[in-house]
Amino acid sequence: MIKRVYADNAATTRLSERAFEAMKPYMTEIYGNPSSLYTEGVEARKAVDKAREDIAKCLNAQPNEIFFLSGGSEADNWAIKGAAELGERKGKKHIISSKFEHHAVLHTLEYLEKHGFEVTLLDVHEDGLVRPEELEAAIREDTALITIMYANNEIGTIQPIKELAAIAKKHGVVFHTDAVQAVGTIPVDVKELGVDMLSLSSHKFHGPKGVGALYVRKGIRLPNLVHGGAQERGLRAGTENIAGVVGMAEALKESVEVMDERNKRLEKMRDRLIDNLLKIDRSRINGDRVHRLPGNVNMCFQGIEGESLLLSLDLKGVAASSGSACTSGSLDPSHVLLSIGLPHEVAHGSIRMTFSTENTEEDIDYILAELPPIVDRLRSMSPLWEKIIKNDK
Numbered sequence: 001m002i003k004r005v006y007a008d009n010a011a012t013t014r015l016s017e018r019a020f021e022a023m024k025p026y027m028t029e030i031y032g033n034p035s036s037l038y039t040e041g042v043e044a045r046k047a048v049d050k051a052r053e054d055i056a057k058c059l060n061a062q063p064n065e066i067f068f069l070s071g072g073s074e075a076d077n078w079a080i081k082g083a084a085e086l087g088e089r090k091g092k093k094h095i096i097s098s099k100f101e102h103h104a105v106l107h108t109l110e111y112l113e114k115h116g117f118e119v120t121l122l123d124v125h126e127d128g129l130v131r132p133e134e135l136e137a138a139i140r141e142d143t144a145l146i147t148i149m150y151a152n153n154e155i156g157t158i159q160p161i162k163e164l165a166a167i168a169k170k171h172g173v174v175f176h177t178d179a180v181q182a183v184g185t186i187p188v189d190v191k192e193l194g195v196d197m198l199s200l201s202s203h204k205f206h207g208p209k210g211v212g213a214l215y216v217r218k219g220i221r222l223p224n225l226v227h228g229g230a231q232e233r234g235l236r237a238g239t240e241n242i243a244g245v246v247g248m249a250e251a252l253k254e255s256v257e258v259m260d261e262r263n264k265r266l267e268k269m270r271d272r273l274i275d276n277l278l279k280i281d282r283s284r285i286n287g288d289r290v291h292r293l294p295g296n297v298n299m300c301f302q303g304i305e306g307e308s309l310l311l312s313l314d315l316k317g318v319a320a321s322s323g324s325a326c327t328s329g330s331l332d333p334s335h336v337l338l339s340i341g342l343p344h345e346v347a348h349g350s351i352r353m354t355f356s357t358e359n360t361e362e363d364i365d366y367i368l369a370e371l372p373p374i375v376d377r378l379r380s381m382s383p384l385w386e387k388i389i390k391n392d393k
């Protein structure tokens with residue numbers, strides 16, 4: 001059987017054994033409704049409360065600042081639409097974000113633009129980072145919200161969130177960060193960062209899919225997301241996903257416990273892969289090498305299509321990504337790569353490989369053995385490559 005190397009952990013991760021074990025009882029014996037007053041309900045309620053406490057602790061938040069939701073997209077939607085509504089009540093209809101946000105943010109902002117909001121998208125420079133002084137310059141009297149992602153899902157760059165949040169605070173503007181790629185991967189302390197709202201998603205840190213959370217700082221009163229019962233302090237109605245939140249909490253605790261050691265290992269693997277792939281003629285790394293997630297490799301190989309590379313890698317057993325999962329299948333190059341100034345034809349030749357605690361040095365060896373010959377083969381068939389070479393002579 002051909003070896004499989006899963007190198008797409010930014011898209012999703014495997015459920016950890018520990019999280020799965022923690023979830024099992026809530027999928028079988030403990031099935032009470034947490035809103036019920038009898039014993040079965042009380043047991044379920046305890047599990048939800050404990051999960052909320054555990055997650056709050058991992059983020060240095062209070063339990064009543066954590067709202068359980070269906071995932072990162074829902075958290076981003078609620079934070080942004082909610083803050084927009086709060087702003088609108090005070091006549092503020094301007095929002096600042098950045099060009100390389102996840103579509104859960106960008107498409108929500110497009111929706112708000114159709115409803116009379118004005119949106120300023122900050123440039124992301126070639127290093128994949130926004131500039132604090134550019135944020136400050138974009139703030140207006142009527143700015144209702146600033147939303148800037150913590151770590152980018154494609155190029156893995158880590159924004160100076162603490163500095164950006166401090167600027168927002170100085171000007172009295174609500175600050176939200178999509179921290180879906182950061183939570184469980186790098187240390188996240190909401191108090192230290194000084195953010196007002198922060199999105200997280202369980203399946204990005206080895207928890208189950210379809211569950212996430214939004215941290216909402218005490219003092220911010222978001223409008224209802226779902227009307228109905230009293231769940232999530234009356235703001236997001238619906239019987240809780242008990243197994244889901246239990247699994248998310250267990251996975252986050254585990255991720256935080258292993259973080260330091262795991263990241264040291266991942267950084268070493270990442271750097272070895274990058275250094276060796278950079279030996280390929282006309283290759284480049286996308287995004288800053290230092291302010292970068294430990295498991296993120298995003299590279300361009302001129303003259304080939306990322307899509308072809310991805311499919312060839314899959315035949316060799318390697319699961320990678322060209323652009324984000326949401327855009328694969330479309331022929332548009334990634335908006336993230338365009339935002340850092342890559343020309344269309346270069347952005348097309350990019351590939352993302354993202355690693356987790358599950359990956360090993362052998363996986364890197366395997367990729368280093370299989371990938372360069374594929375690039376050679378694809379280039380030998382590429383008219384684009386021929387042109388590049390000719391122009392050089």
Ligand SMILES: *Cc1c(COP(=O)(O)O)cnc(C)c1O
Pocket residue numbers: 010011070071072073074076102104149151152153178179180181201202203204210211212
């Ligand atoms: C995956 C991801 C999301 C969406 O999270 P879901 O739980 O899949 O809805 C949002 N933002 C970023 C940065 C992501 O990587």
